[in-house]
Amino acid sequence: MSVSSLLIGWYRRHRRDLPWRQTRDPYAIWVSEVILQQTRVEQGLPYYQRFMQAFPCLSDLAGARTSEVLGLWQGLGYYSRARNMHQAAMQVMERYGGAMPSDYASLIALKGVGEYTAAAVASMSSSEAVPVVDGNVIRVLARLHGLEDDPGRAGMRRRLAELMKELMLGHDPGEMNQAVMEFGALQCVPRAPRCGDCPLSHHCKALALDRVEVLPFRRPAKTPRERHINYIVLTDPSSPRDLFLRKQDHQGIWKDLWTFPMVESPVAIQEEELSANPDFHRLMQGVEYHRPSLVLCLRHILSHQRLEACFFSVGLKHPSSTLPQELLRFSPGKLPPMPRLMHRYLEKGTGQGPARKP
DNA sequence: AATACGGGGCT
DNA sequence: AGCCCAGTATT
The missing domain is CATH 1.10.340.30 (Hypothetical protein; domain 2)
Structure with a gap:
């Protein structure tokens, strides 16, 4: 056959x-x-x-x-x-x-x-x-024919x-x-493939040469970039459930999705350091606010980045103070598309008390 | 040819 | 923690 x-x-x-x-x-x-x-x-x-x-x-x-x-x-x-x-x-x-x-x-x-x-x-x-030629095809054929080259x-x-x-x-x-593809997804899987009941086992070069575990060739993985992101969660005392979000533009992750405005720092920062941050000042220019208070930090793992995201609550002193144009107010009922990290915060961050455990 | 781009599930 | 998933666009 x-x-x-x-x-x-x-x-x-x-x-x-x-x-x-x-x-x-x-x-x-x-x-x-x-x-x-x-x-x-x-x-x-x-x-x-x-x-x-x-x-x-x-x-x-x-x-x-x-x-x-x-x-x-x-x-x-x-x-x-x-x-x-x-x-x-x-x-x-x-x-x-x-x-x-x-x-x-x-x-x-x-x-x-x-x-x-x-x-x-x-x-x-x-x-x-x-x-x-997808990941499954690469794996199945590399093993079947004992192909050692880099896909x-x-x-x-x-x-x-x-x-x-x-x-x-x-x-x-x-x-x-x-x-x-289905064979690669169900039978000839990346790790611990089911060679014991494989219909192609007699034809499989990798199995004969004991190369199943190392094929297909994998380029050594790079260590993902570490980033510290500080999110500014503005709160309006007159309608505390509203969210002030900014659309991610330029390039980078989550383009066209909405997040809290953020300030990046080389290392984790304290509440006082955030107040002193120039980007924070630029964002809050012309706005009267109470001092930032750390709500919670979350570790968020992506394929190419490891994020430590800290969320700082910043209360507005005046309910309808003029905010930067790029900030839009959203009621909890109708939120725009947001990345998973924002939803993780909204689920856990509704509680109280600072917590910094990465 | 190398890199950026999410999130989840499995070992 | 590391791997990898029915990849594509950009550099």
Whole structure:
């Protein structure tokens, strides 16, 4: 039995029943693929359901406000995916009159659609023979063929794509793409793969050479950047539940999401030091306020940064004093899209008393 | 080719 | 604590 047939056979027995596998609609498949970028199926599934309910077809998405799209993305991370999707939807309206394309060339020209997503959507919605190379494919094929090269290299990527194209011969390209990915997600997993009941164990070069644990090649990880962020939580005595938030602009994390205004410091700072901080002064220019009081510090771990976030409550002396323009007031009932860290604070920070335990 | 970009789950 | 996830855009 050939490797390709073994994979398809395994897939048909073990495939998970997922909503985007019950359609050939390129729009629905595209939505699922973008949500699943760097995101596990279990984590993305509820977002997919809510997203498709809010935007059943492409024109619904194209006509939405960016803030609404970001709101549905809230908590999922990599928010540029949501912004790019919204832009891509508008591109499809202009270029194709609202009909989502299903060919690789048209798809990859869309915002936020790279090689992987274009190949995935094209193969699954129209059976175009374009191979996907994602983390699963890299792992499965590197082990199966005992490939030691760095998948970050262009040459290795091309080789993996070629191997996928060979596997596709005589099979539906979309089904084979999904079969290898599902195999990587459920059977040939990163750590402790289930080689004991693997249908490809007799074909697996890595298993024969005892290289399963070290393949695929991994570049040594860099240590993430440490940052100390001090958030200014303004409180208006006349309506103490309101939040004063600022939209993250420029570049950097959480672009277009809303957070408390913040001041960064090289090390953790005390309440007095915050008062003396020049950025703090600039923010509070022309505002009368009480002295800052530390409410709580939270440790927030991201892939590339380790944040120590300290939240300082600052009471306004006058209920409606003029505040910097970039600060907007929000009532708790209708908050804008915010990163997880803000929600963590709002859950825990409602209590009282300073606590500085990273 | 290298880096930035979130958040969560599993070992 | 470290790894890695159905990656893409930017540098």
